[in-house]
Amino acid sequence: MLPFSLAQAAISLDRTRVIFGGDNKSVSLNIRNDNKELPYLAQAWVENEQSQKVSGPIVVLPPLQRVEPGAGGQVKLVKTPEVASLPEDRESLFYFNLREVPPRSEQANTMQIALQTKIKLFYRPKAITPNTGDVWQERLAVSIAGHGFQIENPTPYYVTISDMQDSSDKRESSEFTPVMLPPFSSRQIALTAGIITSPVLTFINDYGGYQKQKYACEATRCQIKKSR
Known part of the structure; x- marks a missing residue:
């Protein structure tokens, strides 16, 4: 029998959704390793509305990084030239994914789980930027x-x-x-x-x-x- 415990995410994200305004070149997201003892790898990517991994019109930099115990990091969402193909009269939907990769366990017969966070990413063209306070x-x-x-x-x-x-x-x-x-x-x-x-x-x-x-x-x- 493989020993296991209730899984708890180590890599956390600073928000539950992303609004990428068309007048911005990039959007920065903060991540953190809540594990105080072990370093983790943070893998990030973008999917389209059909949950298919894409290489544009929005990409993540860096796609993979090491986050030390108790430390923070940052990922940046960047537009590519393909953004010109998106509609200008409405929002477009994408998904931002963040997966934690735990260090290899030194114990034998140990099951490791890579937890993943998936949030909505809305690209909002400059032409439809709402006024302050607009509901x-x-x-x-x-x-x-x-x-x-x-x-x-x-x-x-x-x-x-x-x-x-x-x-x-x-x-x-x-x-x-x-x-x-x-x-x-x-x-x-x-x-x-x-x-x-x-x-x-x-x-x-x-x-x-x-x-x-x-x-x-x-x-x-x-x-x-x-x-x-």
Whole structure:
């Protein structure tokens, strides 16, 4: 039998998502080795929307580095000339991957696990740079459709809805399965349990934080309920 313990990541990342603005040449991410005793290798790469590893239009430098015990490091996301092929009127979705490679164990018959972090990477063209304080999630069109809701995203940004519940529901979160709406798209959300008459949607913002938005529905149309 191989000895094992609960796996805990050694290499950590300083964020849960990346926004790469079109007016930037690069974006730097901070990483850290939380293991105080052993050095680790940190391997990083970018995937496209289909989770296929790509060599452009965004690349990672360096793709592999050694991080000493308890020390920090940095990886840089850099644009390549292929970025010119991306749409200018909407965001493009990629994924940033960070895998830790542990040092070889000196013990025999030991199973080692290389843990990996995968976060969303949004390329945001300069032409759609939002104004300070702009909350584009408020521009979603929400309507009642059958046993659920139809949600339309008329914006050039990806919008992630992490939770949806009724305003009378006092739980921190429900059993809602998070959904991500691409730019200029719509999605029908079926309710599998409970009844929602006054929906409260929870969005994830650029910084990975959560923002709640209440709606009031009349007939089939729902409007944002402004707080007084």
